[in-house]
Amino acid sequence: MKNGLALFLGVFATLALSWAGLLLTAHKQIGGLNQFKDPADETLYPQPLSGLANQGRLVYQDLGCVSCHTQQVRQQGFGNDLAEGRKWGERGSYARDYIRDQTVLIGQNRIGPDLRNVGSRLGDAKPDEYAQWFYKLLYAPQSVAAGTNMPAHPFLFDVHPVAGRQPSAHALVLSSKFAPGPGLEVVPTPRAVALVAYLQSLKDTYDYPTERSRNTPAPKQGGH
Amino acid sequence: MNPSANNRTEQMEIDASAKWPVLVFFAYGLGWLLLGGLMQLAAAMQLHTPGFLAGCEWVTHGRLAPAAQNALVYGWGMNAAFAFGLWLMARLSATTLRHGGWLFIAAKFWNTGVALGVGGILAGYSTSFELLEMPRFVSLLLLAAYALVGVWAITTFSIRNTENVYASQWYIFGAAFWFPWLYAIAQVMLFQAPVRGVLQPVVNAWYAHGLYNLWFVPLALAAAYYFLPKILGKPVANYYLAALAFWWLAITSAFAGGSRLIGAPVPVWIPTMGIVANMLVVVGVVIVSLNLLGTLSGRFEAAKSSPTLRFILISIASFILAAIMNLALSMRGFAATVQFTLLDGLRDWLSFYACFSTAMFGAAYFLLPRLTGKEWRSTALVKLHFGATALGVLLMVAGLTYAGWTQGQMLNDATVPFTSLTKAMTFWFAFRTGTLGLLLIGHVAFLINFVWIACPINSQGTAAATLRTPPALSLEGHA
Numbered sequence: 177m178k179n180g181l182a183l184f185l186g187v188f189a190t191l192a193l194s195w196a197g198l199l200l201t202a203h204k205q206i207g208g209l210n211q212f213k214d215p216a217d218e219t220l221y222p223q224p225l226s227g228l229a230n231q232g233r234l235v236y237q238d239l240g241c242v243s244c245h246t247q248q249v250r251q252q253g254f255g256n257d258l259a260e261g262r263k264w265g266e267r268g269s270y271a272r273d274y275i276r277d278q279t280v281l282i283g284q285n286r287i288g289p290d291l292r293n294v295g296s297r298l299g300d301a302k303p304d305e306y307a308q309w310f311y312k313l314l315y316a317p318q319s320v321a322a323g324t325n326m327p328a329h330p331f332l333f334d335v336h337p338v339a340g341r342q343p344s345a346h347a348l349v350l351s352s353k354f355a356p357g358p359g360l361e362v363v364p365t366p367r368a369v370a371l372v373a374y375l376q377s378l379k380d381t382y383d384y385p386t387e388r389s390r391n392t393p394a395p396k397q398g399g400h
Numbered sequence: 401m402n403p404s405a406n407n408r409t410e411q412m413e414i415d416a417s418a419k420w421p422v423l424v425f426f427a428y429g430l431g432w433l434l435l436g437g438l439m440q441l442a443a444a445m446q447l448h449t450p451g452f453l454a455g456c457e458w459v460t461h462g463r464l465a466p467a468a469q470n471a472l473v474y475g476w477g478m479n480a481a482f483a484f485g486l487w488l489m490a491r492l493s494a495t496t497l498r499h500g501g502w503l504f505i506a507a508k509f510w511n512t513g514v515a516l517g518v519g520g521i522l523a524g525y526s527t528s529f530e531l532l533e534m535p536r537f538v539s540l541l542l543l544a545a546y547a548l549v550g551v552w553a554i555t556t557f558s559i560r561n562t563e564n565v566y567a568s569q570w571y572i573f574g575a576a577f578w579f580p581w582l583y584a585i586a587q588v589m590l591f592q593a594p595v596r597g598v599l600q601p602v603v604n605a606w607y608a609h610g611l612y613n614l615w616f617v618p619l620a621l622a623a624a625y626y627f628l629p630k631i632l633g634k635p636v637a638n639y640y641l642a643a644l645a646f647w648w649l650a651i652t653s654a655f656a657g658g659s660r661l662i663g664a665p666v667p668v669w670i671p672t673m674g675i676v677a678n679m680l681v682v683v684g685v686v687i688v689s690l691n692l693l694g695t696l697s698g699r700f701e702a703a704k705s706s707p708t709l710r711f712i713l714i715s716i717a718s719f720i721l722a723a724i725m726n727l728a729l730s731m732r733g734f735a736a737t738v739q740f741t742l743l744d745g746l747r748d749w750l751s752f753y754a755c756f757s758t759a760m761f762g763a764a765y766f767l768l769p770r771l772t773g774k775e776w777r778s779t780a781l782v783k784l785h786f787g788a789t790a791l792g793v794l795l796m797v798a799g800l801t802y803a804g805w806t807q808g809q810m811l812n813d814a815t816v817p818f819t820s821l822t823k824a825m826t827f828w829f830a831f832r833t834g835t836l837g838l839l840l841i842g843h844v845a846f847l848i849n850f851v852w853i854a855c856p857i858n859s860q861g862t863a864a865a866t867l868r869t870p871p872a873l874s875l876e877g878h879a
Contacts, residue, residue: 180557180558180565180573183565183573184573184577185575186647186650187514187573187574187577187578187650188577190574190578190650190651190654191577191578191581191582191610191614191654193651193655194606194610194651194654194655194656195585195606196659197673198602198606198655198657198658198670198673199585199589199599199602199603199606202599202602202666202667202670203595203599205659205667206597206598206666206667207595207596207599208595209597213665214437214727226840228720229625236528237526237527237528238463238524238525238526238528239460239462239463239524240460240461240462240463240465240466240521240526240528240533241462241528242462242528243461243462243465243466244461244462246740248663248664250663250666250736251663254663254732254736255663255736255739255811255812256811256813256814257738259814261814263813263814263817268665269665270665270870271597271598271665271666272597274597274598274665275596275597278594279527279528279529279594280597280600280601281528281529282598282601282664282665283740284530284660284740284744285740285744285745286740286741287447288818289818297604317412317450321819322819323819323820323822323823324450324818324819324822325446325447325448325450325822325826325829326450327450327451327454327460327461327462328451328454328455329454329457329460330454330455331456331457331460348745351494366640370836379472393684
């Protein structure tokens with residue numbers, strides 16, 4: 177190879193081809209993916225994030241939660257995300273689930289659990305109680321998840337003395353081991369409220385009839 | 401004047417023209433290497449000691465870890481690549497590096513951009529896209545600064561005084577164009593006119609894979625193709641195959657990005673294409689190995705006397721290992737287990753640190769004495785640097801492979817509660833911290849030696865004489 181121009185053209189063609197072949201083709205295929213209108217309840221899915229949850233997404237982004245948490249549930253037969261015990265979702269994630277998100281952070285580290293459906297993991301708790309659980313997790317992770325290596329986020333909370341004022345209705349109920357001290361209360365800041373609203377909004381519960389076939393059907397069991 | 405003496409004078413002129421730009425880029429790079437290394441060490445500590453620096457928002461793990469990665473990639477990696485790439489391009493094109501003044505401006509702008517970007521991540525302006533976390537406004541500054549560097553690399557190439565274009569030049573030339581295109585396209589498609597939904601992770605994967613395999617790895621290969629024949633004093637074995645390897649690697653690596661999305665909610669052809677590409681990459685890696693290891697065969701004892709050669713050997717071994725790792729992670733069964741674990745992270749670490757960074761260390765040990773006309777002050781520190789690097793790479797590869805495999809098996813075993821998984825991994829997180837600390841010791845040793853050799857005041861406290869005759873190296877021969 178002696179010809180600089182040929183070298184340049186080759187170098188250009190290499191990247192142009194991969195750009196067109198990978199990104200442009202993918203864009204053509206799923207760039208126009210739309211919400212799905214459920215014929216029964218005439219609602220569009222996935223439903224958009226609430227304004228507060230959308231602010232929480234920005235907090236999620238600026239704190240770099242994606243460093244340790246994924247937001248993608250792998251399909252049945254690849255990994256074990258759906259098994260009882262992990263249960264990171266009722267089903268694997270579809271591309272359509274993500275069109276409601278302005279920034280899509282599917283992540284690539286599972287130092288912590290997957291969060292794609294963390295909003296639906298409340299069990300028997302009421303949404304308010306679940307929000308309290310998140311606040312405690314963010315303020316003092318060990319108080320609700322002993323042994324975790326998640327860092328505490330005290331900067332998302334205000335700690336101020338109760339004396340001389342009405343106690344806040346939103347104050348965290350902490351055991352004495354994690355409470356800041358007598359006469360002090362811990363109140364979530366607006367950022368914490370937004371972040372928790374975002375986390376609680378994370379649930380892909382609707383199963384699109386158009387995509388359902390992508391999940392391999394579960395082995396037949398009596399009664400299902 | 402005989403031809404070889406002529407050659408020597410010419411090389412000295414080229415080295416003199418490249419001296420200050422190279423030193424400045426390397427100095428910035430080493431600063432970032434140390435700073436980024438410290439940040440990376442702190443972030444690694446947070447995984448096994450979650451209370452460490454937890455109260456401060458600026459250094460919470462989610463910010464510190466990407467900030468460290470950006471400092472290392474854009475601070476150390478890019479500066480070192482600029483220094484080495486410009487110098488080698490000038491040498492191989494047999495022409496002096498002109499308009500060095502512009503390069504100082506470029507260096508200043510680039511590093512201001514990186515500082516703003518890393519600071520921005522710590523301050524909470526992160527975009528959270530891998531390797532593109534820096535706040536948006538930085539990207540224009542970085543691209544402008546890059547243009548100022550890239551244009552001199554290309555200009556130097558186009559005014560070359562040589563008949564032939566050598567393999568190292570293809571790789572530098574290619575990389576010089578690929579990086580700005582990759583970066584600009586990723587910026588546009590993620591931030592200026594963002595694509596929707598899962599296309600964002602696709603763009604991100606394409607960029608991340610491109611940055612490592614079309615920018616950092618080509619520069620490492622440029623170093624290997626240059627230093628091996630230079631130090632061993634013999635031509636590259638099977639050189640006629642090198643051009644094939646270059647094009648083969650370029651085309652296949654460009655398409656391999658999708659392999660990072662195995663199992664992700666994207667159309668299945670995207671990871672499949674990446675898997676196929678990663679399998680094809682192997683052919684290119686085999687040819688490069690034939691070239692490089694063929695040149696080396698029977699001459700391993702030369703590595704004893706040359707730190708450059710020793711670092712390049714680690715780099716070549718890691719290049720092969722990184723390709724194997726990419727291939728292994730493309731196997732669906734294997735990926736299902738080790739995806740999202742420490743082993744997954746090892747792939748990029750192999751490309752960036754074990755392959756690229758070690759090649760730059762090797763290059764520095766060769767070119768800095770020639771540029772400054774001084775010897776390395778302390779051979780003990782050179783040995784310490786090499787020892788720490790070799791041991792660190794070995795520990796990292798062996799340790800994280802085992803740890804990642806264990807982590808993956810526990811992640812996929814639904815009966816293991818997540819807290820037991822964390823507990824089981826605590827040792828390995830600490831192990832990783834220790835290994836990063838070991839590598840950092842090597843970097844400090846390198847930095848001390850660098851300050852000694854680069855400082856204009858020499859050991860006697862007087863200003864160094866303008867270029868002395870470089871120390872005669874018996875093995876030095878052709879360009």
